[in-house]
Amino acid sequence: MTWFLFAIFPYIAVTLAVAVGVVRAVRRPFSVSSLSSQLLERRWLYWGSQSFHYGILLVLGGHLLAFLLPGTLRAWNGSPARQLALEITGLGLGLYALVGALILVLRRLTNARIRVVTSPMDLLVWLALLVSLVTGVLTAGVHRYGSTWFTGVFTPYLWSLARFAPEPERLDGLPWLVRLHAFNFFVLLALFPFSRLVHLVTVPVGYLVRPWQLVVANRQRSAGAEPSASARN
Numbered sequence: 390m391t392w393f394l395f396a397i398f399p400y401i402a403v404t405l406a407v408a409v410g411v412v413r414a415v416r417r418p419f420s421v422s423s424l425s426s427q428l429l430e431r432r433w434l435y436w437g438s439q440s441f442h443y444g445i446l447l448v449l450g451g452h453l454l455a456f457l458l459p460g461t462l463r464a465w466n467g468s469p470a471r472q473l474a475l476e477i478t479g480l481g482l483g484l485y486a487l488v489g490a491l492i493l494v495l496r497r498l499t500n501a502r503i504r505v506v507t508s509p510m511d512l513l514v515w516l517a518l519l520v521s522l523v524t525g526v527l528t529a530g531v532h533r534y535g536s537t538w539f540t541g542v543f544t545p546y547l548w549s550l551a552r553f554a555p556e557p558e559r560l561d562g563l564p565w566l567v568r569l570h571a572f573n574f575f576v577l578l579a580l581f582p583f584s585r586l587v588h589l590v591t592v593p594v595g596y597l598v599r600p601w602q603l604v605v606a607n608r609q610r611s612a613g614a615e616p617s618a619s620a621r622n
Contacts, residue, residue: 394572395557399550402579409582433500437492444486448525451479451536456547459540466537475536480529487522494519514584517577524570532564543571 455462466472494515497503529535542559549556560568581587 391557391561395546395560395568396550396555398572398579399555399575402575405579406581410587413582413587433492433496437489437496439489440485441489441493444482444484444489445522447482448479448486451482452539455536455539456544459544462536462540466534472534472536476529476533479536480526483522483526483529487519487526490515490518490522510580510584514577514580514586517573517580521570521573521577524566524573528567528570532567 465475497507497511497515532538542563546556546559549559560571563571577586
């Protein structure tokens with residue numbers, strides 16, 4: 390089972406993410422969007438989206454740093470004070486992202502207008518995101534100093550996947566919570582091309598060269614009222 394979960398399934402997830410993502414971008418380019426629901430509700434969206442996106446991006450950036458520059462991270466953690474500061478920062482960012490995610494999920498479940506445009510895939514992705522955030526926060530709180538043991542366990546494991554010589558046995562001694570957190574990452578990767586998350590890989594280069602977009606508000610006027618100069622223009 391370990392071999393399938395951490396040596397075979399990661400390649401399935403990456404293949405789905407790349408192949409299905411490319412097919413979707415080519416055949417249904419207008420579906421590569423977050424399909425914003427801002428017009429249906431704004432206040433909850435603002436607070437939830439801000440904390441979720443900033444928190445999750447910084448947490449992912451920390452994981453990427455540990456993967457690409459493990460030596461730099463170990464050197465930083467050479468000082469107990471710096472390591473403690475990093476651990477507290479990571480935990481705080483994880484909680485920040487989790488609060489934002491909970492706000493967005495509650496918004497989607499409690500607002501009737503948002504529920505109408507919520508698909509089963511949306512709910513599945515949010516479930517996987519919540520699992521990732523909750524297990525990540527719990528791991529940071531229960532199995533401390535992850536910024537150090539990540540570089541000794543997960544960095545070599547991930548590089549073994551990149552070399553197409555997987556070494557899942559490196560994860561054998563990890564607690565089930567940490568293994569669940571790791572496996573859930575690949576689950577999210579597999580769901581990625583089928584969901585709204587695919588908008589993360591889009592780069593709005595077209596906005597730099599396309600013509601100006603004119604947005605016109607159509608408001609109902611009282612009988613006999615003349616349109617304003619701005620409306621006529």
